Amino acid sequence: MRRSFGHVLALVLLMTGWSGPSAAQSQPDAPATEPPPAVLVADDIEVTRDRRLIARGNVEAFQGATRLSAQAIEYNPDTGALTITGPIVVEEGDDVLILASQAELSEDLQNGLLTGARLVLNDQLQLASVQMNRVGGRYTQLYKTAVTSCRICEDDPKPPLWQIRAKRVIHDREARQLYFDGAQLRVLNVPIFYLPRLRLPDPTLERTSGVLFPQIRSNSRLGTGLAVPYFIALGDHRDLTLTPYLSSSTRTLEFRYRQAFRRGNIIVQGAYSNDDVQPDDTRGYLFAAGEFALERGFVLEFDLESISDDAYFNDYGFFGKDRLDSTIQLSRTRRDEFIRLSYVNFKSLRDDEDDDLLPSDVIDALYERRFHPNLIGGEVRLAAEAHAHERPSDVDFDADGDGFADGTDVLRFSFDAEWLRTMQFGGLQTQTTLGLAADVIRVSDDATFDGGDSGLAPKLGVTLRYPLVRRGNNGVRQFFEPIAQFAWVGGDGLHVPNDESTRVEFDEGNLLSLSRFPSEDRRERGWALAYGGTWARLDPDGWSASLTMAQILREEEQVDFNDTSGLSGTTSDFLLAGKLEFDGGLALYGRTLFNESFDVSKAEVRGAWSSNRLRLGGSYIWISEDADIDLDSPIGEVTFDGGFKIDRFWTANASWRYDLEEGRAATAGAEIAYTNECVTVGLSVNRSFADSTTLEPSTSLGLTVSLRGFSVNTGERVETRSCGKQATR
Numbered sequence: 001m002r003r004s005f006g007h008v009l010a011l012v013l014l015m016t017g018w019s020g021p022s023a024a025q026s027q028p029d030a031p032a033t034e035p036p037p038a039v040l041v042a043d044d045i046e047v048t049r050d051r052r053l054i055a056r057g058n059v060e061a062f063q064g065a066t067r068l069s070a071q072a073i074e075y076n077p078d079t080g081a082l083t084i085t086g087p088i089v090v091e092e093g094d095d096v097l098i099l100a101s102q103a104e105l106s107e108d109l110q111n112g113l114l115t116g117a118r119l120v121l122n123d124q125l126q127l128a129s130v131q132m133n134r135v136g137g138r139y140t141q142l143y144k145t146a147v148t149s150c151r152i153c154e155d156d157p158k159p160p161l162w163q164i165r166a167k168r169v170i171h172d173r174e175a176r177q178l179y180f181d182g183a184q185l186r187v188l189n190v191p192i193f194y195l196p197r198l199r200l201p202d203p204t205l206e207r208t209s210g211v212l213f214p215q216i217r218s219n220s221r222l223g224t225g226l227a228v229p230y231f232i233a234l235g236d237h238r239d240l241t242l243t244p245y246l247s248s249s250t251r252t253l254e255f256r257y258r259q260a261f262r263r264g265n266i267i268v269q270g271a272y273s274n275d276d277v278q279p280d281d282t283r284g285y286l287f288a289a290g291e292f293a294l295e296r297g298f299v300l301e302f303d304l305e306s307i308s309d310d311a312y313f314n315d316y317g318f319f320g321k322d323r324l325d326s327t328i329q330l331s332r333t334r335r336d337e338f339i340r341l342s343y344v345n346f347k348s349l350r351d352d353e354d355d356d357l358l359p360s361d362v363i364d365a366l367y368e369r370r371f372h373p374n375l376i377g378g379e380v381r382l383a384a385e386a387h388a389h390e391r392p393s394d395v396d397f398d399a400d401g402d403g404f405a406d407g408t409d410v411l412r413f414s415f416d417a418e419w420l421r422t423m424q425f426g427g428l429q430t431q432t433t434l435g436l437a438a439d440v441i442r443v444s445d446d447a448t449f450d451g452g453d454s455g456l457a458p459k460l461g462v463t464l465r466y467p468l469v470r471r472g473n474n475g476v477r478q479f480f481e482p483i484a485q486f487a488w489v490g491g492d493g494l495h496v497p498n499d500e501s502t503r504v505e506f507d508e509g510n511l512l513s514l515s516r517f518p519s520e521d522r523r524e525r526g527w528a529l530a531y532g533g534t535w536a537r538l539d540p541d542g543w544s545a546s547l548t549m550a551q552i553l554r555e556e557e558q559v560d561f562n563d564t565s566g567l568s569g570t571t572s573d574f575l576l577a578g579k580l581e582f583d584g585g586l587a588l589y590g591r592t593l594f595n596e597s598f599d600v601s602k603a604e605v606r607g608a609w610s611s612n613r614l615r616l617g618g619s620y621i622w623i624s625e626d627a628d629i630d631l632d633s634p635i636g637e638v639t640f641d642g643g644f645k646i647d648r649f650w651t652a653n654a655s656w657r658y659d660l661e662e663g664r665a666a667t668a669g670a671e672i673a674y675t676n677e678c679v680t681v682g683l684s685v686n687r688s689f690a691d692s693t694t695l696e697p698s699t700s701l702g703l704t705v706s707l708r709g710f711s712v713n714t715g716e717r718v719e720t721r722s723c724g725k726q727a728t729r
Contacts, residue, residue, distance in 0.1 A: 039063075040073075051077050066109050067091045080107045088114070095122050095204045096173070100132065110137030117142070119171065122203040124677075125149045125709040127169055127178075140171040147178075149709025150678035159189035161679055162707060164198075176205035200710050207233045212241075218701035221277060221315050223248035237261070250275035252316070264292030264300075277315055283308045285318065294330075298339075302328045310349040314688060317700045322349045338368040357407075359389035359499065378421030378432075385520065387412045389499065394445050407445040410499050411452075414439045414520040418459075427468075433461040439520055441496045453494040457523050459514050461487040476539045483550070485512050485530040489523060493560075496521060502629060504565035506593060508577055511550050516567060517560070527555035532575070539583075547578040562628035564601045566593035573601060585610045600624070613645040622660075636660030649676050665689050680706040 043057030053075040061068040072085040082105045090098035090109070097120040105112030117132035119140060126149070129142035147169065150160035167182035180198035184191055201208040212229040219225075225247025232240040243254035256269040270286035277283075285307040292300045305324040313319045329342040344362040348355055364387050371380040393407035418435035437459065442452040467481040500519035510516045511532065515524045532550025537543075552572040566573035573593040580588045592603040601624050608617040623635040637660060643653040651673050657666040671684040684702040 042073075053077075061109075063109055065093050068109060070103075075107070081105070082107060082109070082112070086116075096120075097123075098132070105134070108137075111135060121171075124203045126152070127171070128152075129169070138172065138174050140173065142169045142171070143167070145169045147180075148678060149707070150676075159186070161676075162187050163189075166198075171202065176202045177208070178202055203709055207236070207239065209233045213704070213706050216701075216703040217245070217247070219247070219315075219317065220699040221696070222250045222275065224701075225250065227254070249277065261292070263294075264290060266290035271316070271318070273312075273316070275315075277311075278309065281309065283312050285312060296332070297334065298330060298332045300328075300330050304328075305347075307347075307349070310351075311696075313349070314696075314698065317686065317688075317698075323347065324349065336370045338366070340364070340366045356393040357391060359391055359410075362389040363387070376419070376421075378419055381416075381418045381420065383414075383416040385412075385414045387414070387500075387519075391445070408449075408497050408499060409444045409446075410497070410521075411442040411444075412439065412500075412521060413441075416520075427466055429465040429467070431461075431463040431465075433459070433463075433514065435459045435514075437520070437523065439494060439523075441494055441521060443496055446497060449495065449497050453496050455491050455494055457489055457491040457525075459487070459489045461485060461512075461514050463512055474539070474541060476537065476542070479536040479538070480533065482533040483512070483531065487514050487528045487530070489514055489525050491523075491525065493523070493525060494521070498522060498560055501560065504561055504567060506566040506572065506575055507591060508548055508550075508575070511552075511575065522560050524554075524558055525556070529553045541583060543580065543582045545578065545580045548575070549577075550575045562626050564623055564626040564629065564631070566601050571596075615643040617641045634661055637666075649674055651675070678708050680704075680708060 039062040040055055040059070041061075042055035042059040044055070046054045046056075048054065054072070055074075056072045059068075059070045059073050061070075061073065067090070068084070069089040070084045070086060074083040075081075076083070082103070084103040084105060086101040086103070088098070088100040088103055090100075092098075098114065099118040099120070100114040101116035103112060103114040103117075105114075112134050114132040114134070115130070117129055119127040119129075119132065119142065121127075125147065127142055127145050127147045129145040131143045133141040133143075135141065145166050145168070146163050147166065148160045148163040150162065152160055163186050164180065165184045165186060166180040169181075170179040171177075172179070178200045180195070180200070183195045183198040185193055185195075199210065201210065209232045210230070212231055214226055214228040217225050217227055225245055227243050227245040229241055229243040232242070234240060238259040239257075241256045245252040245254060250273055252271055252273040252275070254269075254271040256267065258267045259265065266288065267290065268286070268288045270284060272282070272284040274282060286304075287306075288302070288304040290300075290302055294300055304326045306326070307313065307324060313321060324347040326345040326347075327342060329340065331340040331342075332338070342364050344364075346355075346358060346360050346362070348358060364385070366383070366385045368381070368383045370382070372378075373380060388409075388411045390409045391407045414437065416435065416437045418433055420431060420433050422429065422431045424430075435458070437457040438455075439457070440452075440454040443449045463483070463485040465481055465483055467479065470478045472478065499521060501517040501522040504517060506516065511530060515522075517523060530550060530552045532548065534546065534548045536546040551574050552567065554570045554572075557570050558567065561567040566575065573595050575591075575593060577591040578589075586607070586609040588605070588607045590603075590605045592600055594600045600622070603622045604620065606617075606619040608615075610616070618638070618640045621635070621637045623631065625631050625634050638658045640654070640656045642655075643651060645651050653671045653673075655667070655669045657668070658664070659666045665687075667686070667688050669684065669686040671682060673680065673682040675681075682702070682704045685699065686702075687697070687699045689697050
């Protein structure tokens with residue numbers, strides 16, 4: 001019997017799969033474990049006398065999440081087999097795609113044999129084989145298989161950049177693993193190495209244990225070596241990565257442990273080394289960090305850092321830190337309240353610093369609250385702080401028996417209350433600040449300061465602003481705002497050591513502060529006038545710029561302001577800060593401090609420019625000498641960082657830092673990388689020119705190779721090699 005339906009015919013077989021009524025369906029109490037009904041769509045369907053169903057022309061079959069497309073399908077009800085004529089396309093969800101020329105499959109499409117088959121996983125990895133055997137819908141066996149994630153062109157005789165040839169490959173869809181028998185890695189069809197057994201994750205698996213791609217490292221201090229990371233999945237929320245690193249001069253084990261909790265996470269990383277640089281010592285480092293959300297909105301954070309010796313980071317190139325700071329902090333932030341309790345331990349890796357003479361242990365407790373009283377209006381701010389820091393050393397004595405302050409320890413309590421009120425008089429804006437601060441400081445282990453001191457600091461400030469705006473053509477706006485602040489802080493300075501406010505900065509952020517010291521152990525006293533102005537040009541389609549200039553005049557000199565702060569004397573340096581941005585991607589930022597004679601105490605310029613292929617960035621920093629902060633010679637430094645996209649696949653990056661005062665480079669680095677749809681290769685070289693008693697110049701080389709296709713598709717834009725025309729995925 002033959003039935004022609006012209007364009008499309010759809011038959012819904014309400015029985016299980018493609019067969020007649022099953023026993024399970026005839027029993028109303030049977031469990032609902034049978035597959036859903038199958039749907040067949042074709043241009044022409046014929047049912048023969050022996051009940052064989054033959055579908056031809058644009059055939060599509062649907063069985064649950066499985067969709068099959070073919071040229072023709074013949075169904076034998078006696079054997080339950082499907083004979084399929086290709087080209088065949090089988091889609092199983094969004095992750096699995098099968099292409100074949102011929103197939104013999106079971107009625108549920110889960111078992112059978114396919115010839116000339118190709119398996120594509122997650123649109124990344126393809127496995128081409130002579131023959132494919134499907135077992136139970138879970139296992140797929142491929143024989144004489146070539147595996148690659150590189151794009152293969154039909155009319156291109158060139159082999160893929162890399163491929164894995166294997167006698168047999170088994171894909172376990174449930175475990176999402178690939179098992180290779182007789183695996184051979186080839187690069188441009190040249191055999192590189194052979195493995196009798198190999199297991200790799202398929203690209204749909206997010207986490208699994210296994211060896212990661214190795215790295216080749218070359219270091220002038222440690223020689224050339226190989227680092228082979230091994231990732232261990234300890235569950236859905238924990239993992240451990242162990243990286244043995246072996247070279248002619250070191251035996252190192254690096255590790256990283258991560259765990260995510262319901263309300264937080266931790267990460268622990270470090271390394272353990274036995275090398276020829278310090279053959280008599282065991283070397284290494286340990287870092288641990290975490291964050292947890294506690295009850296009542298509190299957050300617990302910690303960052304612990306430890307190292308065996310000062311030169312370890314420089315020798316191995318792990319980090320560029322020259323001070324370690326271990327921190328534990330408990331805090332809570334609300335709209336009108338802030339609470340913080342923290343402990344910090346410092347360790348210096350610098351040659352010219354002695355940990356016994358530094359405030360290594362620091363404890364700080366801070367509580368801030370603000371109110372908006374209806375009776376008087378404005379805003380009331382309250383702050384209370386307790387601070388303590390301790391040096392490991394005690395008071396030292398010279399040959400005459402006189403003590404000097406090498407082990408100063410400080411305990412400070414500070415309280416601050418402010419009332420702020422903003423009012424508008426036409427175009428004039430005024431802000432009034434009225435407050436009172438109290439400080440109690442106790443000093444110990446110091447022969448110069450006996451016991452400490454305490455005092456009150458009443459304060460008053462009035463800030464005046466008159467913003468002006470002018471609108472021009474094409475949406476351009478210009479803005480000018482003159483600013484003036486009259487401020488007064490009473491009380492006398494405390495007779496205590498300057499331990500917390502040794503480094504003072506003068507910039508736009510503290511221009512209108514009543515005290516520009518970074519901590520409460522020092523406060524500005526007396527009358528002061530801060531004046532200046534800001535101009536800005538805003539153009540949505542062109543260049544935009546801003547410029548701020550200001551100065552501070554005082555009734556009396558503040559002795560604890562050092563020269564390079566720009567605030568010493570009764571007349572401060574001029575503060576000049578500007579920004580310039582162009583629509584083409586160029587941006588320049590600058591800030592400087594200079595006096596009436598145009599002598600510059602500090603200057604900094606930063607710039608960046610980017611286009612589709614080029615990225616450039618750089619900075620210039622200069623600070624004049626200042627004996628008050630132990631700066632015996634000026635600091636001058638130029639940095640550069642850039643990247644260039646050579647073509648769709650090649651990129652180059654470079655960085656450079658030059659010490660102008662020493663007249664030599666401090667660090668330099670370069671990297672070139674190749675990335676396409678199937679491989680990422682990177683070659684880097686870094687040079688450190690450090691020269692001290694603990695740090696020596698070193699050069700390190702790095703080579704990384706990563707075969708793409710065995711990791712989860714993150715959606716990252718990757719350039720794909722094209723067959724005759726460009727393509728991107």
